[in-house]
Each structure stands twice: as C-alpha cells, then as structure tokens.
Amino acid sequence: MTERLYWHDPYLQRFTAAVVEIGEHNGQPAVILSRTAFYPTGGGQPHDLGTLNGIPVVEVIEREVDGAILHILAHPLSAREVEGRIDWERRFDHMQQHTGQHILSQAFLRITGAQTVSFHMGQEAVTIDLDQTGLPLEAIEAAEELANRVVLENREVRTWFVGEKDVKGLELRRAPKVEGSIRVVEVAEFDRSACGGTHVRRTGEVGPIKILKLERRGEVTRVSFLCGWRALRDYQRKHRLLSEIGSFLSAGEADLPDAIRALQRDLKEARKAMAAMQELYLELALPALEKEARPASFGEILLHVWPQLPSGLVPRLARRLSEGRPRLVILAAGGAEGLLTVACGPGVPVDAREALKRILGRLGRGGGGGRPDYAQASLAHVDLQSLHQALIEAVSSLAGERE
Ligand SMILES: [Zn+2]
Missing domain, CATH: 3.30.980.10 (Threonyl-trna Synthetase; Chain A, domain 2)
Known part of the structure; x- marks a missing residue:
C-alpha cells in the first residue's frame, strides 16, 4: 500500500519517492510510488493534478485490490526516483x-x-x-x-x-x-x-x-x-x-426589480398596441389586395409578397381572402419571420399542401404542411427575387390546372 503523505501533511506540495511499479491503466502509462502527496479520487473529492519528474499526472486512482495509488501519466516515465509536484491551486x-x-x-x-x-x-x-x-x-x-x-x-x-x-x-x-x-x-x-x-x-x-x-x-x-x-x-x-444589467436599465441595484417590472408593463402595452395596429392593417389591406386577384380557369388567383410583415398577419389575410369563393391565394413575407401560405377557397381544384411543396421545391427548401385547403411553411431570410420567380412560375402552371 502506498504511503499517503497527504494524510499527515495536506499542505505538502513537493515530495520525492521511489518508483515501485511501472505499468499501464486503460492504455495509458501509470506508476505506483513508495509514497505520494497525490490524492486519488474518492469520498466526494476529485483527484489531484501535478507532475512527476515534469510529466503531467492526468488522473490519480486507488487500486481496489491492494489500496495502491495509481498515478496516470501523460507520457511514460522511466526513472527509479521521482520528484512529485502538486497543482496547489486545485488542491x-x-x-x-x-x-x-x-x-x-x-x-x-x-x-x-x-x-x-x-x-x-x-x-x-x-x-x-x-x-x-x-x-x-x-x-x-x-x-x-x-x-x-x-x-x-x-x-x-x-x-x-x-x-x-x-x-x-x-x-x-x-x-x-x-x-x-x-x-x-x-x-x-x-x-x-x-x-x-x-x-x-x-x-x-x-x-x-x-x-x-x-x-x-x-x-x-x-x-x-x-x-x-x-x-x-x-x-x-x-x-x-x-x-451590467443596472447600466442597461439605467437603474441602481435596489431599483432593478422595479425597472424590470416597468419594462414588462411597457412590453405588454406595446404588444397590445401592435395587435390593434395589425387589426387595423388587416382591414385596410384587404380591399387593395382584392384588386390584385387575376382570373383563372377555376375562378381567381391572388398572389402577393411583402418584403417583411409580422408572421401572424399572413395566415389571417390568406384565410380572409380565400373565404367562400373559388380563389387560390398565395401570400408570402420575407425577413426573419418569413412565411409562405397557400389557401384554397371552395371549388379550387388544387391541394394547398401540394402547391406549397412545389413552390418550396423551386426554392430548394422543404418543410411546412397543413390541410388540403390551407398550408404554410416558414421562409426565414428568403431571397425575395427568387421567391418572386418561384411564385410566378408556380402560379402560371396552377392557373390553367383543371381536375
Ligand atoms: Zn469528508
């Protein structure tokens, strides 16, 4: 059994010892010494690090059979005497x-x-x-x-x-x-x-x-x-x-909870105002969008692309524009919240999921899904020019389709 120097003097950082055994542990060089200041993993405390003759000790474990302490090394050691040094900060x-x-x-x-x-x-x-x-x-x-x-x-x-x-x-x-x-x-x-x-x-x-x-x-x-x-x-x-948080919010430590509560309140109000604005936009945008509808063999096709629009608005517009009439509505928005929607009103002989897949295919993208009358896919950071192109091609092939 190795003499455990750390038990008698846990402040010992340097020691000399004789090499008793040189071997391997899981393919790594390992040595057993006559005595050691290296603590092996155990009792909730991790092992020490340090060096033996300058060679880094990477792990220290106790051998169960005889209680010998194995020093696992970064490189093999060939000496009969060693000087050990403990990584004192860690210990x-x-x-x-x-x-x-x-x-x-x-x-x-x-x-x-x-x-x-x-x-x-x-x-x-x-x-x-x-x-x-x-x-x-x-x-x-x-x-x-x-x-x-x-x-x-x-x-x-x-x-x-x-x-x-x-x-x-x-x-x-x-x-x-x-x-x-x-x-x-x-x-x-x-x-x-x-x-x-x-x-x-x-x-x-x-x-x-x-x-x-x-x-x-x-x-x-x-x-x-x-x-x-x-x-x-x-x-x-x-x-x-x-x-750092205090300087973000221009508040002293003690005022931080109040400053954060005020931010939360502002955010809630801003979200409410945003929802009201979206409602307003929806009602204002609908008549203008209606005018963009073009005749198709089954009724109408309506196509529109926004460079950017809050993603929640696009599906709502698509539904409103396709409600109760044979109209195929394809709406898309770019930007970080980009979205592509396909909505089919009654009597449109197109499966929205198929049309969506076809457009995404032209863009080299996948994903998305929905039902036969409505499908959508996220289009984050899409190139608007290729989006336009893909939509125009898709529409010209869909416009003449008949069951
Ligand atoms: Zn303890």
Whole structure:
C-alpha cells in the first residue's frame, strides 16, 4: 500500500519517492510510488493534478485490490526516483470545499436535524444531499449563518486515526463506511466525521460558505454551495452581471426589480398596441389586395409578397381572402419571420399542401404542411427575387390546372 503523505501533511506540495511499479491503466502509462502527496479520487473529492519528474499526472486512482495509488501519466516515465509536484491551486480549492462541506453538513444537522447522505465536488458546483425535504428558507439561512460563524471563529481542524473499537465513543456525525481503523476529521467543538479527504488547518482558511440553490430530488434535498475562492469568484461574477444589467436599465441595484417590472408593463402595452395596429392593417389591406386577384380557369388567383410583415398577419389575410369563393391565394413575407401560405377557397381544384411543396421545391427548401385547403411553411431570410420567380412560375402552371 502506498504511503499517503497527504494524510499527515495536506499542505505538502513537493515530495520525492521511489518508483515501485511501472505499468499501464486503460492504455495509458501509470506508476505506483513508495509514497505520494497525490490524492486519488474518492469520498466526494476529485483527484489531484501535478507532475512527476515534469510529466503531467492526468488522473490519480486507488487500486481496489491492494489500496495502491495509481498515478496516470501523460507520457511514460522511466526513472527509479521521482520528484512529485502538486497543482496547489486545485488542491487548496478542494480543501476549502471539503472542510466547508463538513462545517455546512454539521450546521444543517444542528439547525434542521437533516443528515448529509452524499457529497459531490464538481469542477463548478459542489453539492450535498440532505435526507429531508421542504426545508424552510429561514432554516437554510440559519444553517448558512452558523457555518460562516464557525469559519470566522477560525477553529482548529484536526485529523487522527482510531481503531475500530474506539469509534463508538467519538460521536461521529455519521457512522463510518469503512471497517477497521478509521481517520477522524474534527472541527474543534463542532463536528467530528470519518473522512479520508484533505482539509485545511483552521476553519478561517475555508473562506465564505455560500448556499446557491436547493432542489428536491425524490426523498432528498440537493444543496449546491461554494466555499472560499469559488464563492468569492461567484460573487464577483454576479456583481459584474448586476452592474451590467443596472447600466442597461439605467437603474441602481435596489431599483432593478422595479425597472424590470416597468419594462414588462411597457412590453405588454406595446404588444397590445401592435395587435390593434395589425387589426387595423388587416382591414385596410384587404380591399387593395382584392384588386390584385387575376382570373383563372377555376375562378381567381391572388398572389402577393411583402418584403417583411409580422408572421401572424399572413395566415389571417390568406384565410380572409380565400373565404367562400373559388380563389387560390398565395401570400408570402420575407425577413426573419418569413412565411409562405397557400389557401384554397371552395371549388379550387388544387391541394394547398401540394402547391406549397412545389413552390418550396423551386426554392430548394422543404418543410411546412397543413390541410388540403390551407398550408404554410416558414421562409426565414428568403431571397425575395427568387421567391418572386418561384411564385410566378408556380402560379402560371396552377392557373390553367383543371381536375
Ligand atoms: Zn469528508
């Protein structure tokens, strides 16, 4: 079994060791050392990164059969002695999150009685699952406050090993998952847990502990939180975001909710005015469009293209113009909301879906659909000139069609 230097000194960033075994893991070079400061993935905490004789260590895992620690490398290593260096920024971040988690879990236990059933530290989010749901906001805030008080009291964090028979008297937060001798991590006069992770020396090093969100997941509540530098960076990011939104809306932080409500109100009114204008346009446009109808073998054909028109108007105009008479109506609008509609009044011997397909085919497009008497397809950013051409060709072939 590899000697685990990180247990005795989690602040150790450089070490030397003898190479005990050189091999492979899933096709990648891997080595086992006599001793190591590299933490392997486990207990919710991700593995360390760093180098061995300058070769990047890409993953660190514990071999189940014998507890040896495998350092998976970017390139093969051929040496009998190595100097290891730990990526300290990453490791110290893990220490802040992990000690912070112990403190927050104990705070939740004391304030709400909720036990932490799992812990996960990701690249961005850190989460614990609590065995209770429906926790009131005041309790969550109280737990966050208690956790931060313990941080600011700068309490000592100690670790030691105990034999199995002495575990009972320790009043651990949770029963240990491993058998035999266990490692205890204690936050002075606050929390005692069985844990193999790396921890800071004093709680002050954890920095701020901030809860971000709670989600119900079946019978548990998932609490996302950040500690230390992660929490500070999150605060900086959010502060920047708020300042940016504030300058968009020309409002101070405290006035933002009112400014957004005012925007929503304006938008609602603008939409109402737009709907009224569309109604007006519809009634004004209809008589002029009527005049564009041309005779066809079955009745009439009406074709019109707008460079741009709110997409909601086109189908309404198409329906109104084809209602109750043998008229084939093809309307199209360009722009971002571009739309092509084909409407067939009673007695028009054309299937709207077929006509639509034919026009789209000429444009090299597909999609759309509808019923025999009405079909439509979106035409976002269509080239108006080719649209005109396609419509004129389609109309000249449809105009003479008879069943
Ligand atoms: Zn732990």
